[in-house]
Amino acid sequence: MNRWLPFEWIAAVRFLREGRMQTIFIISGIAIGVGLIVFMSALLTGLQANFIKRVLTSQPQIQLIPPKQVARPLLGGGTVLEDAVVQRPAQRVVSIDQWPKIRDRMLAIPEVNVVSPTMAGSALAVRGAVSRAISISGVEPETYFRIVRVPDYIVAGTPRLTNQDIIIGTELAKDLGATVGDKLNVQAASGAPVVLTITGLVDLGSKGVNERAA
Numbered sequence: 001m002n003r004w005l006p007f008e009w010i011a012a013v014r015f016l017r018e019g020r021m022q023t024i025f026i027i028s029g030i031a032i033g034v035g036l037i038v039f040m041s042a043l044l045t046g047l048q049a050n051f052i053k054r055v056l057t058s059q060p061q062i063q064l065i066p067p068k069q070v071a072r073p074l075l076g077g078g079t080v081l082e083d084a085v086v087q088r089p090a091q092r093v094v095s096i097d098q099w100p101k102i103r104d105r106m107l108a109i110p111e112v113n114v115v116s117p118t119m120a121g122s123a124l125a126v127r128g129a130v131s132r133a134i135s136i137s138g139v140e141p142e143t144y145f146r147i148v149r150v151p152d153y154i155v156a157g158t159p160r161l162t163n164q165d166i167i168i169g170t171e172l173a174k175d176l177g178a179t180v181g182d183k184l185n186v187q188a189a190s191g192a193p194v195v196l197t198i199t200g201l202v203d204l205g206s207k208g209v210n211e212r213a214a
Helices: 007-018 020-056 099-107 141-147 170-176
Strands: 118-127 130-139 154-157 165-169 183-188 194-202
Touching (some): 007 020, 130 170, 130 183, 165 170
Parallel strands (some): 165 194
Antiparallel strands (some): 118 130, 118 183
16 A cells, blocks of 8 residues: 555654653644643733733723913013023813813714713712712713723622712721721712712722722
């Protein structure tokens, strides 16, 4: 039967038969190499999918923010040449003027799926004798949770949010000694303090974020 085989096949079969241990090592090495490549490819694909999921479900793709305030020099007229040095003004917390109209205009764009208004700022969370500075965001959960998948990161409680509820990071809860169902006194830089009920604890994957997020 060998006379019908090409010379390369005859040489290869004879080599494999005579060096059986070497053949086993070669086949084992090839199998290990292929398995390693498949494993690394699957690992990188999983990491890429997890990275994309975390990025796309933790923040909006487009943000509309109020323009920053810029101070402009008052220049004199005539032929007087002035060299003005203008200090950058302190940025005040301002809202977008007539934001419902802007939201409706954004929703009218076919490529836009979800629009959610938010208010963000700094506040002080107080529970008993313990207080912590927090970064607090006021959101509409019906639309905001479609952009930032907060329910996917809830580790305790429920993602319920009303004007009397608050969701805080896990590290912040440890610092305050609080858990789901406890009351939290939140005071912004301006305005009277409000007492909110903790309805959920969220783990956003970063200790620094979990220490301040609310």
